[in-house]
Amino acid sequence: MSRVILTVCLNAAVDVTYSVPALVPGSSHRVSAVRARAGGKSVNVARVLRQLGEPAQLLGFAGGESGDVLRRDLHDAGIPAELVPTVEATRRTVAVVDPLDATLFNEPGPVISADEWALLVGLFGRSVSDADLVVLSGSLPRGVPITAYADLVEIAHAAGVRSIVDADGAALGAALVARPYLVKPNTAELAALLGRQLDSLERIELAARELLSAGARNAVVSCGPDGLLAVTEHGHWRAVSPERIAGNPTGAGDSLVAALARGCCRTPADQDPGWPTVLADGVAISAAAVVVDVAGEIDVPTMHRLRPLVSTEERSST
């Protein structure tokens, strides 16, 4: 059986990196290096899936000349993509990097029209039945309904396909109601969603249980250096990296989503995917993303080195 993971990127971007010797506000900088590549959380997920040897397909929007850059870069990266053309241009992000720091400028991005959204929903409906799993990840562009992820989860559900949702705020809140297979907030997103501090593992676990009460079948909370906490319909687990990895945490969450998608799509929807294995893979793969300085890429040797050292413990789920 061939597995295809459908990653939906509603707010894709062209990520531009400018290298400068030093960022000095108010002055003029000659940029020594320019890199432009397709970005956005679901694009990063698709990249890592591809690196892990899992067939991923991308669905999203593309508009304007920046949309052309997006299309071309996805093509060059070997990621099959169906992109609904939009009137307004795909957003760009500019990261100005000097030896000390990275300073980010994020364009607001396009307003998606009702017709464009309807086209994407139609495409999603036709593609989803060929998929083994759907990943819905990243922020919502202006113009799509706040229930966008909930709507897509429902369509996937009707086709018998599981969804992983990596979102925050209202988009996550609305998605829960549609009973996604898995949600993956980090601690800060979970705290913001519930409006309270999550300063202990117990509180995080309690909060994750609320996600299940609200509709999610499973929740994996990424707790930074404190590892992963999973509250699932088959039990609770915690998985921790054997060492602290220094580097660029941007994209670690997307690599984790890729790991979870790969781990879950191997088993039928009604069976335990083998959470300890899935979570240990997730810890190793997201740590392997931290050592790479761009998002959407993992260092495979780091993944292989860490994987056998990850400790996973079951927690009493009473």
Added chain:
Amino acid sequence: MSRVILTVCLNAAVDVTYSVPALVPGSSHRVSAVRARAGGKSVNVARVLRQLGEPAQLLGFAGGESGDVLRRDLHDAGIPAELVPTVEATRRTVAVVDPLDATLFNEPGPVISADEWALLVGLFGRSVSDADLVVLSGSLPRGVPITAYADLVEIAHAAGVRSIVDADGAALGAALVARPYLVKPNTAELAALLGRQLDSLERIELAARELLSAGARNAVVSCGPDGLLAVTEHGHWRAVSPERIAGNPTGAGDSLVAALARGCCRTPADQDPGWPTVLADGVAISAAAVVVDVAGEIDVPTMHRLRPLVSTEERSST
């Protein structure tokens, strides 16, 4: 007789402006407004000529998706343009503007291949005979010879067409040898070219005379708030604005070039264009650019208000 001014923009850009509440290095910024428009010194000259009702035609390079933005924006601005396609992409500049300051990031821009340069030279040769004047303005892209402006001045010369060169450093130095009709350095560019401080009007005038000795038929030096100093084959003049104009000086030099091009193309090449009038127009038009916050645009009421107040004096040219 219809006048056409051919403006050559070898290093056109897409100028992007990001508005942010405050630029904080090392942090992430949500950009509230994005503007992208065709830029580069000759593009600004062409825009102002168009605003002054003078037909301008642009010749340059365009590549990549940013080249498509350039083409579209010139079209939208009503500036007829012939753009040689390049393999490498047109450069972008990003200006991050907060209420205090503007911080600029300039991409290095494309490397022009020998074939691309040859194509442009060929196009220039075919277009120049229809022109009344040529404007060569701005930096040279990588890949074109340092004698690029000199080569174009010579081709124009052979067709009996005058050239205005607004460049600095080696490109200006080389251009002088080809005997351009007019060069327009500012004080800093002139000081850098000659490698000495120009801290008095007398020294600036002496330096401008050296430009004529080196080959230029006429030189207009823009001295910021100290006005314009013209050393021409018909005499020396100084023109000064009646008041200091506060605002954005970027593009004031390009507006001055537009004013000089308009003023000079009205008379045959061998006649005095009426320098006092041309210079007074130049002062009023460049001051009218300072009050507008984008380059390549003038405030017409300011121009009309200042124009009768500009004082022009002839200087003894011994």
